Amino acid sequence: MDPQLPQTIDAYLERIGAPRPARPDAPALRELQLRHLTTVPFENLSIHLGEDIVLEEKALLDKIVAGRRGGFCYELNGAFAVLLRALGFRVTLLQARVHGDGGRLGIPYDHLALRVETDDGTGPWLADVGFGDHAERPLLLDDRTDQQDPRGTFRIARVHAEAGGDHGDVDVLRDGAPQFRLDPRPRALDDFRGGAWYHRTSPDSGFTRAPVCSRFTATGRITLSGRRLLTTVGGERHETRLEGDEEVLAAYREHFGVLLDRLPPEGGVGVEAGLSAPNG
Incomplete structure (x- = not known):
């Protein structure tokens, strides 16, 4: 151990x-996930700043x-797994494929x-601090009924074999819309290197x-994409166009705690991204 x-x-x-939680139980897991979501941003700035992304625990x-x-997900959930294990939670890394437009599954x-087991006999839990706009609380992984969350109604549904659920896969749905398909087999951090390479290099x-830089707030979400600052409060979206590099750099500092010495280039490979944070 380090x-x-x-x-x-x-x-x-x-x-x-x-x-520091007194014990690794479900209330502690809920508190840690919420604190993480509201303080550590979901962002892809390293890709646009030319910074290396290293999937090793110390680097994360x-x-x-x-x-x-x-x-993004590999970094946020990879680091969160280290934190949870150090606090006594039992954590398993899981891979998933994101549902895209038209029902197409991602790579x-x-x-x-993360599959997380607590010491209070509840769970196992699906914990996730790296899927952009998603559940605020951990979800019961083996529950097949609707689960109410401040961010919507979630359901974890079994995928039948004829639909590709050969390994006990489940779909995670939010308000009836499938978000990602989860494979329950344990994985290691190294297994995700190919996915991370694809997402940092592919025009697709x-x-x-x-x-994009985005995080939860107490009332919704705040996202900075290029020079556009989007806030969501109680379901209402407000967009502000930022002028000048200093104003954008200040927004990274003030809203996300991110200190940059230069701005990432606007745009990228392909069409301009939307205002919502990508998932993954």
Whole structure:
């Protein structure tokens, strides 16, 4: 074990404004997920700034804790898994394929999510701090009924074999719309390198199209895409066009805690991205 890990975990908890939980139970998991979602942004800035993305635990902690940055699913959920394990939770990495337009499934290892077991006899839980606009609370992984969340009604539904559910796959739905298809077999962080490479290089990936930085707020969500600042409050969206590089850099600092010395180029490969954060 890294001898610096205990201090890093303390710094991680400080980063997300969370006290160290007394025990690894379901209420603690809910609190940690919410704190993470509201403090650590979902962002793809490294792709547009030409920064390397390293799927190793120390590198992820260095970026998110010491560097006070965010990341996309592989980075956010990869780091969150390290935090949870250090606090006594039992964590398994799971791969998922994101549902796209027309029911098309994305590539294998499109998304990294977490199966989390607690010590209070509840769960297992599906925890996720890396899917953009998604559930605020962990979801009961084995529950096949509707699960109410401040961000919508979620359901985890079995995928039958004729629909491609050969390994006990399940679809995660939000308000009736499928979000991603989850494979329950355990994975390792190295398994996601191909998916991360695809999403940082392919013109077919939503992450290469435009820089996006987004996080949960108490009342909705705030997203910065290029020079457009979008806030969602109680279901109502408000857009502000930012003028000048300094105003954009200030928005990264003030709304996301991200300190940049230069702006990522606007645009990217393919068409301009929409205002919502990409998922994955």
